[in-house]
Amino acid sequence: MTYNPSEIEKKWQGFWEANRSFEPHEDYSKDKKYILSMFPFPSGRLHMGHVRNYSIGDAFARYHRQMGKNVLHPIGWDSFGMPAENAAIKNGAHPKKWTYENIDYMRSELASLGLSFSKEREFATSDELYTKFEQGFIIDMYEKGLLYRKKASLNWCPHDQTVLANEQVVDGCCWRCDTEVVKKEMNQYYLKISDYADELLQDLDKLKEGWPSQVLTMQENWIGKSSGLEFDLHFDEDSKAKLNNSFEKFDVFTTRPDTIYGVSYTALAPEHDIVTYMLDNNLLDESSALAIKKMKNASSIDRQKEKSGVALNINVLHPLTGKSVPVWVANFVLMDYGSGAVMAVPAHDDRDYDFAKMYDLEVNAVIKPKDADVDVSEKAFTDAGVLFNSGQFDGQKSTKAQPAIIYHFEQEKIGKKVINFKLKDWGISRQRYWGAPIPFIHCEDCGIVMEEKQNLPIILPEDVEFTGEGSPLYNHPTWKTCACPKCGKDAERETDTMDTFVESSWYFLRYTASKAIQEDKAFDVKELDYWMNVDHYVGGIEHAILHLLYARFFTKVFRDLGYIKHDEPFGHLLTQGMVLKDGSKMSKSKGNTVDPDALIEKYGADTARLFILFAAPPTQELEWNDSAVEGSHKFLKRLSERSSNAVKCENIPRIDHSALSKEEKFARKKVYEALQRAEDVYTNKFTFNTLIAGVMEAMNALHEQKNSDVWTEGYWIILSILEPIVPHICWELSDTLFGRANLGEQKVLDEVFVVDSMMLGVAINGKNRAEIEVSPSASKEEILALAKVALEKWLEGKEIVKEIVVPKKLVNIVVKG
RNA sequence: GCGGAUGUGGUGAAAUUGGUAUACACGCCAGACUUAGGAUCUGGUGCCGCAAGGCGUGGAGGUUCAAGUCCUCUCAUCCGCACCA
Numbered sequence: 001m002t003y004n005p006s007e008i009e010k011k012w013q014g015f016w017e018a019n020r021s022f023e024p025h026e027d028y029s030k031d032k033k034y035i036l037s038m039f040p041f042p043s044g045r046l047h048m049g050h051v052r053n054y055s056i057g058d059a060f061a062r063y064h065r066q067m068g069k070n071v072l073h074p075i076g077w078d079s080f081g082m083p084a085e086n087a088a089i090k091n092g093a094h095p096k097k098w099t100y101e102n103i104d105y106m107r108s109e110l111a112s113l114g115l116s117f118s119k120e121r122e123f124a125t126s127d128e129l130y131t132k133f134e135q136g137f138i139i140d141m142y143e144k145g146l147l148y149r150k151k152a153s154l155n156w157c158p159h160d161q162t163v164l165a166n167e168q169v170v171d172g173c174c175w176r177c178d179t180e181v182v183k184k185e186m187n188q189y190y191l192k193i194s195d196y197a198d199e200l201l202q203d204l205d206k207l208k209e210g211w212p213s214q215v216l217t218m219q220e221n222w223i224g225k226s227s228g229l230e231f232d233l234h235f236d237e238d239s240k241a242k243l244n245n246s247f248e249k250f251d252v253f254t255t256r257p258d259t260i261y262g263v264s265y266t267a268l269a270p271e272h273d274i275v276t277y278m279l280d281n282n283l284l285d286e287s288s289a290l291a292i293k294k295m296k297n298a299s300s301i302d303r304q305k306e307k308s309g310v311a312l313n314i315n316v317l318h319p320l321t322g323k324s325v326p327v328w329v330a331n332f333v334l335m336d337y338g339s340g341a342v343m344a345v346p347a348h349d350d351r352d353y354d355f356a357k358m359y360d361l362e363v364n365a366v367i368k369p370k371d372a373d374v375d376v377s378e379k380a381f382t383d384a385g386v387l388f389n390s391g392q393f394d395g396q397k398s399t400k401a402q403p404a405i406i407y408h409f410e411q412e413k414i415g416k417k418v419i420n421f422k423l424k425d426w427g428i429s430r431q432r433y434w435g436a437p438i439p440f441i442h443c444e445d446c447g448i449v450m451e452e453k454q455n456l457p458i459i460l461p462e463d464v465e466f467t468g469e470g471s472p473l474y475n476h477p478t479w480k481t482c483a484c485p486k487c488g489k490d491a492e493r494e495t496d497t498m499d500t501f502v503e504s505s506w507y508f509l510r511y512t513a514s515k516a517i518q519e520d521k522a523f524d525v526k527e528l529d530y531w532m533n534v535d536h537y538v539g540g541i542e543h544a545i546l547h548l549l550y551a552r553f554f555t556k557v558f559r560d561l562g563y564i565k566h567d568e569p570f571g572h573l574l575t576q577g578m579v580l581k582d583g584s585k586m587s588k589s590k591g592n593t594v595d596p597d598a599l600i601e602k603y604g605a606d607t608a609r610l611f612i613l614f615a616a617p618p619t620q621e622l623e624w625n626d627s628a629v630e631g632s633h634k635f636l637k638r639l640s641e642r643s644s645n646a647v648k649c650e651n652i653p654r655i656d657h658s659a660l661s662k663e664e665k666f667a668r669k670k671v672y673e674a675l676q677r678a679e680d681v682y683t684n685k686f687t688f689n690t691l692i693a694g695v696m697e698a699m700n701a702l703h704e705q706k707n708s709d710v711w712t713e714g715y716w717i718i719l720s721i722l723e724p725i726v727p728h729i730c731w732e733l734s735d736t737l738f739g740r741a742n743l744g745e746q747k748v749l750d751e752v753f754v755v756d757s758m759m760l761g762v763a764i765n766g767k768n769r770a771e772i773e774v775s776p777s778a779s780k781e782e783i784l785a786l787a788k789v790a791l792e793k794w795l796e797g798k799e800i801v802k803e804i805v806v807p808k809k810l811v812n813i814v815v816k817g
Numbered sequence: 818g819c820g821g822a823u824g825u826g827g828u829g830a831a832a833u834u835g836g837u838a839u840a841c842a843c844g845c846c847a848g849a850c851u852u853a854g855g856a857u858c859u860g861g862u863g864c865c866g867c868a869a870g871g872c873g874u875g876g877a878g879g880u881u882c883a884a885g886u887c888c889u890c891u892c893a894u895c896c897g898c899a900c901c902a
Binding site: 215218228255336627632697761762809 | 855881
C-alpha cells in the first residue's frame with residue numbers, strides 16, 4: 001500500500017470529528033484516566049515545544065482508551081496575558097480580536113496533528129464565563145481572609161507612567177522608551193499562600209511516587225522552611241537620641257544561633273523602617289542617602305551582582321555580651337524575608353565575610369573544627385564545629401549549642417525560636433488591560449467592597465486605546481465609575497486585573513465540567529470526584545515552581561472552601577525537555593525554529609509525532625535533525641508498504657510455534673517483546689524512544705521471514721502498539737486489515753519467549769574473550785566445561801582462582817600467573 | 818553566590834539498574850536494481866593497528882570476580898533563582 005499521509009490523515013481526522021470519538025463518557029462506573037497537557041498561550045502559531053507536549057499527552061490518552069478506560073483529554077487556552085497587549089501597542093490589533101483569531105488558527109494546527117482532544121470542554125480563560133467563576137472565587141477567598149492589600153515596590157517607568165514587568169526592564173531601563181526605571185510603592189492585592197506553606201511542603205511527600213524528584217526538591221527549596229532564633233537588638237542611648245527616640249530596637253532572625261558571640265555588625269535592608277525614617281528625617285549625609293536610594297532602585301538581579309553597604313553610624317548592644325555593634329545597610333538583606341534585618345557573623349558566613357572585608361569590619365571567630373584551630377584569615381568557616389569565645393557555651397558542639405542558646409534566650413525572655421519560610425505571599429494585581437478584572441469597588445465611605453456575585457462577570461470594556469502609557473482600564477473615561485453595592489454612593493471600580501497564573505491555577509478543575517452544567521457552575525462535585533486527580537500532567541520544566549505551586553495552593557484553598565475533596569491536583573507529573581536546534585533552544589531571535597505546519601505538510605502529522613517521540617526520551621532535551629525526520633518518515637512508508645504481507649482477518653491468527661523456523665520464531669519473539677515493553681513504557685517509564693526502537697526491531701525481524709501468519713500476527717500487535725504514537729496510519733492499516741479489531745488490549749504469549757539455546761559471554765578477569773552457546777537447562781558444570789574449551793588459549797599456564805557463572809548472562813574466570 | 822541537572826561512536830541515543838558497552842535510528846562507505854537517484858533493497862561501519870592485539874562511556878583515583886551504573890575528588894556544559902541569613 002502506498003503511503004499517502006495527507007489523504008489518510010484528513011480522512012481519519014474527519015472520522016474522529018464526525019463520530020465524536022474522543023468525548024469522555026458520562027458513565028461514572030467505568031475506570032477513568034484524566035490526561036492533561038499544559039494548555040498553551042495563544043501566541044499565534046504552534047511551536048515544536050507544543051508539538052512535543054501534545055504528542056506525549058496524546059500517547060497517554062490513546063493508550064488508555066485502548067485499555068478500555070474512560071479518558072478525559074481536554075484542551076483550552078491560557079488566553080489572558082501581556083503579549084496580547086503588547087501586540088495591541090505595537091500593531092494596533094485589539095487584544096481580544098488578536099487572541100481569538102490566534103486561537104482559531106492554533107486550533108486548526110492542533111487538529112492537523114490528530115490529537116485526541118475532547119471538543120466539548122474546550123474554553124479560553126478570557127471567556128466571560130470563565131472570568132465570571134474566577135471573580136466569584138476571588139470574592140470567596142477575600143471573605144475567607146485569604147486576600148489582602150499591601151504596598152509593594154514595583155518597576156515604574158516615569159515617562160510612560162506605567163508599571164513594568166521584570167522582562168520589560170532592560171539594563172535598568174524601560175524597554176519602550178529607554179527611560180531609567182525607578183521603584184514605586186503601590187497598593188497591591190496578595191493571596192496568602194504563606195498560610196499554606198507548611199501544608200504545601202508536607203504534601204510534597206504525597207507526590208513522591210508520581211513527580212520527578214528534582215521538581216520536588218525545587219519546590220522544597222522554594223518554600224524554604226527554616227527554624228532559628230529571633231531576638232531584639234536594642235540601640236544604645238546615643239543612637240536612640242540620634243533617632244529622636246523614635247526607635248528602641250529592631251529584631252533579627254538567624255539560623256545559626258551558635259555563632260551569636262561572633263556578631264560584629266548588623267545589617268538592615270534598604271527598605272527597612274528605620275532606614276526609611278533616617279532618610280525621611282535627613283539623618284544621613286548626602287552620599288549615604290544617595291547610595292541607599294540606589295540600592296532600592298536596583299533590580300533584584302543587579303542587587304545580587306555586587307555587595308554594597310552604608311554605615312548608619314548608630315549602634316546596638318549585643319544581647320549576651322552588651323558589646324556595642326555597628327548597624328549597616330546592606331543591599332543583600334531582603335525586606336521580605338524574616339524581619340529585613342540580620343545579625344552578621346563574618347567569621348562563619350560567606351556573605352557576611354565578603355561584606356566585612358569590603359568595609360574593614362571585625363571578624364571574630366567563635367566556632368572551630370573538632371580537632372583543629374580555625375583560620376578565618378582567608379575565608380569564613382561555615383561548617384558546624386565547637387564553640388569558643390562564647391561565654392558559658394564554650395566547648396559545646398554547634399548542634400547542641402543551637403538549642404541551648406535558643407533555650408537561654410527564651411528563659412531570659414530576650415528571644416524565641418521561630419520558623420521562617422522563604423515563600424512569599426502571591427501578588428496578583430497587574431496594572432494591565434488584558435486580564436480578569438479584580439471584582440472590587442472602592443467606596444469613600446465603605447472602603448473596599450466586593451461586587452455582588454449576581455453582577456459577575458465584571459467584563460473588560462472594548463473601546464480602549466493602547467498607547468503603552470498608563471493603565472488602559474484606569475484611563476478609560478467611564479468604565480470605573482459605579483455605585484457602591486453597600487451604600488449606593490458614587491464609587492470607583494478597581495482597575496487592576498489579575499495575574500494570569502490565577503487562571504491556570506484552576507483550569508484543570510473546569511475541564512471536569514460536563515456540557516450540561518457548564519453554564520451554571522464552574523464545576524460539579526460529583527464530576528470532580530470522578531475525574532480528579534489528573535492522572536498524567538505533561539508540561540515544560542519551566543513551570544516546575546510557580547505554576548505548579550499555585551495550582552497546588554488553589555486546590556487546597558478550594559478544598560477548604562468546600563468545593564472539592566482533593567488535597568493535590570496532579571498525581572503524576574512528566575516534565576518534558578526543551579526542543580533544541582544546533583545545540584540551543586529554538587527561538588525566533590536565533591532564527592533556528594522549525595515550523596510545525598511546514599513539517600506536517602511535507603511529511604504528515606504521524607512523521608512529526610514519530611520523530612519527536614523517537615529522537616529522545618521525553619524528559620530530556622531534544623535535538624532537532626532534519627534527516628532523522630526523513631528517517632522516521634521512511635519507517636512509516638515501510639510500515640505501510642509491508643502491510644501487504646499481512647492477511648485480512650477478524651481475529652489474531654493462531655500459530656503453532658513449535659512448527660516454525662528459527663527466523664519465524666525470532667520474529668514472533670521480537671513482536672511480543674515490543675508488546676511487553678509497550679505496557680512498561682505507557683504505564684511506568686514513558687521512554688517512547690525505546691518502545692519505537694523495539695517496534696523497529698520487530699519490523700526488521702518480520703522482514704527476515706516469509707510466514708504470512710507471523711506477518712499478520714505481527715501487524716495485529718504492532719499497529720496496536722503504535723496507534724498512540726502514529727494514530728492515522730495505524731487506523732488506516734488496522735481498518736483495512738482487521739476492521740480495527742486489534743485496537744485494544746493485546747495479550748503477551750509467553751510461549752514465544754521459550755528458546756532452544758542462548759549465547760553467554762565468557763570472560764577472563766572480567767575481560768570478555770569469547771562466546772558460547774548453551775541450552776537454557778545446562779548445569780553450571782556443563783557451562784564451565786564449555787567455557788574452558790572456548791578459553792583454552794587464554795588459560796594455558798594460568799592458575800584458576802575463581803569461577804563465576806551468572807545464569808543467562810555470562811561466565812567469568814579469575815586466573816593468576 | 819545558591820539550587821537543579823547533564824557529559825557514552827561522526828550524530829540523536831540504548832544498556833533488563835553491578836553482569837557480553839554502543840540496541841534502534843541518522844550519517845558515512847561499498848554493492849544491487851535503474852534512463853536517472855536525494856527512491857528501494859543488500860552488506861559494512863567505536864578508535865588505534867597489516868595483524869596478533871591494545872584502547873575505549875568528560876578526567877583522576879577507589880570498591881568489586883565484574884563499574885556507563887556504586888564511592889571520593891575534579892573538569893566542562895546547560896537550566897532556574899528571590900544573596901533567604
